[in-house]
Amino acid sequence: MNIIDQCVAQGVPFAREYGGSLANRSFGGAQVSRTFYARGQTGQQLLLGAYQALERQVHAGTVTMIPRTEMLDLIVIDGQARGIVARNLVDGELSVHIADAVILASGGYGNVYYLSTNARGSNATAIWRAYKRGALFANPCFTQIHPTCIPVSGDYQSKLTLMSESLRNDGRIWVPKMKGDRRSPNQIPEDERDYYLERRYPRFGNLVPRDVASRNAKQVCDEDRGVGKSGLGVYLDFSDAISRFGENIIRDRYGNLFDMYQRITDEDPYKGPMRIYPAIHYTMGGLWVDYQLQSTIPGLFVLGEANFSDHGANRLGASALMQGLADGYFIIPYTVGNYLAANRFARVDESQQEIQNTVNTVRESINKLLSIRGERTVDSFHRALGKIVWESCGMTRTARGLDTAVGEIRALREEFWQNVTVPGSSGDLNQNLEKAGRVADFFELAELMCIDARERNESCGGHFREESQTAEGEALRDDEHYSYVAAWGYRGTGEPPELTKELLEFRNLHPSQRSYK
Ligand SMILES: Cc1cc2nc3c(=O)[nH]c(=O)nc-3n(C[C@H](O)[C@H](O)[C@H](O)COP(=O)(O)OP(=O)(O)OC[C@H]3O[C@@H](n4cnc5c(N)ncnc54)[C@H](O)[C@@H]3O)c2cc1C
Numbered sequence: 001m002n003i004i005d006q007c008v009a010q011g012v013p014f015a016r017e018y019g020g021s022l023a024n025r026s027f028g029g030a031q032v033s034r035t036f037y038a039r040g041q042t043g044q045q046l047l048l049g050a051y052q053a054l055e056r057q058v059h060a061g062t063v064t065m066i067p068r069t070e071m072l073d074l075i076v077i078d079g080q081a082r083g084i085v086a087r088n089l090v091d092g093e094l095s096v097h098i099a100d101a102v103i104l105a106s107g108g109y110g111n112v113y114y115l116s117t118n119a120r121g122s123n124a125t126a127i128w129r130a131y132k133r134g135a136l137f138a139n140p141c142f143t144q145i146h147p148t149c150i151p152v153s154g155d156y157q158s159k160l161t162l163m164s165e166s167l168r169n170d171g172r173i174w175v176p177k178m179k180g181d182r183r184s185p186n187q188i189p190e191d192e193r194d195y196y197l198e199r200r201y202p203r204f205g206n207l208v209p210r211d212v213a214s215r216n217a218k219q220v221c222d223e224d225r226g227v228g229k230s231g232l233g234v235y236l237d238f239s240d241a242i243s244r245f246g247e248n249i250i251r252d253r254y255g256n257l258f259d260m261y262q263r264i265t266d267e268d269p270y271k272g273p274m275r276i277y278p279a280i281h282y283t284m285g286g287l288w289v290d291y292q293l294q295s296t297i298p299g300l301f302v303l304g305e306a307n308f309s310d311h312g313a314n315r316l317g318a319s320a321l322m323q324g325l326a327d328g329y330f331i332i333p334y335t336v337g338n339y340l341a342a343n344r345f346a347r348v349d350e351s352q353q354e355i356q357n358t359v360n361t362v363r364e365s366i367n368k369l370l371s372i373r374g375e376r377t378v379d380s381f382h383r384a385l386g387k388i389v390w391e392s393c394g395m396t397r398t399a400r401g402l403d404t405a406v407g408e409i410r411a412l413r414e415e416f417w418q419n420v421t422v423p424g425s426s427g428d429l430n431q432n433l434e435k436a437g438r439v440a441d442f443f444e445l446a447e448l449m450c451i452d453a454r455e456r457n458e459s460c461g462g463h464f465r466e467e468s469q470t471a472e473g474e475a476l477r478d479d480e481h482y483s484y485v486a487a488w489g490y491r492g493t494g495e496p497p498e499l500t501k502e503l504l505e506f507r508n509l510h511p512s513q514r515s516y517k
Contacts, residue, residue: 003325004036010049014038027317028147028165029209035318040164040257046321069095070434072362074102074130074300077354078346081130081300085355085362089434092427094362096355100345101299101336104130105328108283108305110143112442112449113394114386116280117149117162123438124445127287127306135295136487136500138288138308140445141453144315144462145395146281147213150264151233158379160279161264163236164257165317168206170241170250171274173197173213175225175234185227185235185273196220204516211314211462211475212516214278218395219473221277228275237273278395282320284311284462285452288487288502292335293327296487299343301336303327308485313461366426369436374419378435381416382442385409389446393453398466402454406447413443448488448497455499458482470513479511 004022008014014036015023024033038045057063068089075083075096083098109124110116131137148163174193181188196216198205206213217234220226227233242250247270251258258269265275286308293301293309304324311319348355392405416439424430459468459475460482468476484501491498 003322003329006329007046007049007325010053012038012045012049025166026169026207028168028207028213029204029316030207031204037166037318040166040254042318043321046325071104071106071126072129072437073358074133074135074297075355075358076133076297077348077352080298080343080345082345082348083355085358087362087366090429092425092430094359096350096359098348098350098355100340100343101301103301103303103332103336104287104306105303105324106306108286109442109445110280110283111438112386112446113280113390114383115152115157115160115390117146117160118281120159123441125438125441127302128441128445130287130295130297130300130302131488132490133297134490135297135300135302136288136489137285137448138485138487138502139285139313139452140449140488141393141397141456141463142284142308142311142313142461143280143393143449144210144282144284145214145278146210147217147278148236148276149279149281150261151228151230151275151277153230155383161260162279162281163261163274163276164254165210167236167254167257167274168213170245170253171206171236171238172240173206173217173234173236173276174273175220175227177225179224181225185237194220194225201516208516209314209316210281211464215395215464217276217278226277233275233277235273236276238269239273242270280390280394282315284308284313284315285449288485292338293331294335294339299339301332301339303332313463365437365440366433368417369420369422369433369440370424370426372417372420372422374421376415376419376421378420378422378432378439381412381420382435382439384412385439385442385446388412389449393446393450396464396466397453399454399457402450405450406454409443409447409450413447416440416443444493451497452486452488455486456482475514477511477513483511 004014015038017023022036025035025037026033027035058065069086070089071084071086073085074081081102083096084102086095086097104126106126107122110118111122146162148165148167150161172195174195176188177192177194197208197213201208221232227235238250261269261274286306287295287302289295289302289307289309293303295302304327305320310323388405388408392401420436422432422436424432453463456463457465458478459465460477464475470476483504487500487502489498
């Protein structure tokens with residue numbers, strides 16, 4: 001509640017009951033209504049609140065904002081994080097920022113899959129370069145695939161759109177019972193529709209957790225029962241809810257989402273069902289941190305989606321922002337203070353060798369990318385990489401598929417360094433150069449994801465190994481052998497990473513096989 005109060009104080013308009021108390025609704029994976037929300041735009045409203053609060057501090061002079069600047073490396077001196085090297089995205093100038101501690105809150109790495117619900121600019125460069133400077137990277141294969149996104153419409157699409165999970169409160173998910181049925185949804189009679197989530201999971205129905213809903217959508221599409229031109233889609237149907245509550249109530253609840261869907265697909269969801277398909281949405285893995293949110297490099301703190309903490313192999317809806325807010329409001333103000341109070345910091349000078357070496361590493365990698373002058377665009381490489389990761393390290397994974405993927409990623413990475421084309425120079429606005437650096441990092445991260453997924457021979461949460469499933473096709477855990485955080489350490493490009501296992505100890509509640517039947 002403290003988090004919600006803080007956000008309300010920042011101006012976030014959380015939904016309220018008529019009497020003024022905060023309203024709740026249910027989300028995937030929960031049978032009770034316990035999620036605070038702001039219509040279908042909770043995330044966006046929280047962002048607006050956070051921006052306003054930040055701008056207030058900028059105005060008050062307590063925060064210095066350096067916009068349009070990208071962190072490209074971490075400065076480590078005598079084992080401590082002592083600053084960053086950044087590049088001005090407008091004039092290309094490299095700058096050194098010296099500090100006694102560094103906090104990374106650079107978000108998740110979902111864009112490794114190329115198509116995702118994340119903003120196009122989201123990337124893994126900050127955490128990846130910190131990994132290469134010695135921070136451990138935990139559970140990279142734990143990624144979340146969200147079931148309710150607008151399906152891919154063509155090869156040249158650059159982004160996917162999330163339809164809020166809240167839609168599953170009133171929308172019913174179905175596909176035709178018959179394989180290859182290409183009739184329009186309104187021509188398919190009720191008894192020829194398969195409400196597969198309600199059928200398989202009578203207790204949770206359409207509100208099963210995201211990983212379960214996504215895998216089931218994939219399964220019915222693999223059976224040639226998918227809908228839409230590509231066959232990679234399922235229906236999310238509001239006709240029952242509209243007949244029960246009336247169109248106005250549904251418009252009140254989800255009008256903004258319906259409008260968005262109509263603008264993107266040119267289909268009216270009040271008249272026929274929406275088409276949805278799973279897409280990568282969130283990454284539970286990230287830099288390893290302790291309870292102080294400190295990474296394995298002293299003085300490097302990691303917050304929000306960039307770290308691995310809190311969610312394990314599965315994140316339930318609405319908890320990402322709660323984690324980010326708790327990290328920022330309640331943990332880091334104390335733990336950074338403790339770190340600063342408990343350590344001594346030698347004077348650091350920009351001309352110092354370690355700093356100059358870090359700047360040179362950044363400069364060399366920029367120059368290398370610009371000097372290749374090959375024939376294939378950065379986006380083309382990124383798209384090809386995303387396809388490999390999506391097919392092999394997406395909704396389901398197999399040992400064989402992952403082994404093949406590692407080989408394919410390495411071959412594609414080699415081609416990237418021989419044949420990528422990055423036009424322009426380093427001294428001005430050059431978005432191709434920015435993307436090239438990020439894609440170079442995604443190549444290495446993608447390989448680590450596959451290695452991690454290969455090593456974990458069990459299914460758990462979003463990590464579904466086909467070899468490890470129950471007779472009913474559900475995820476089969478193996479707590480005896482895999483009850484640990486897999487924290488990977490960098491040992492040099494081309495060298496296999498080093499695995500450290502942080503054993504998990506459960507004293508009060510013990511993990512058990514999930515069932516939503
Ligand atoms: C469409 C969508 C809807 C969502 N809805 C919800 C919801 O309703 N509830 C919920 O709990 N969660 C939701 N999530 C998840 C949640 O929004 C994210 O997990 C959360 O925003 C992560 O916050 P963050 O501050 O850790 O990272 P981000 O919000 O990703 O912010 C990271 C920032 O760092 C910047 N950055 C990255 N790398 C660098 C670099 N090298 N140098 C400089 N800057 C850099 C990025 O540009 C970005 O501004 C949603 C996510 C999406 C994509």
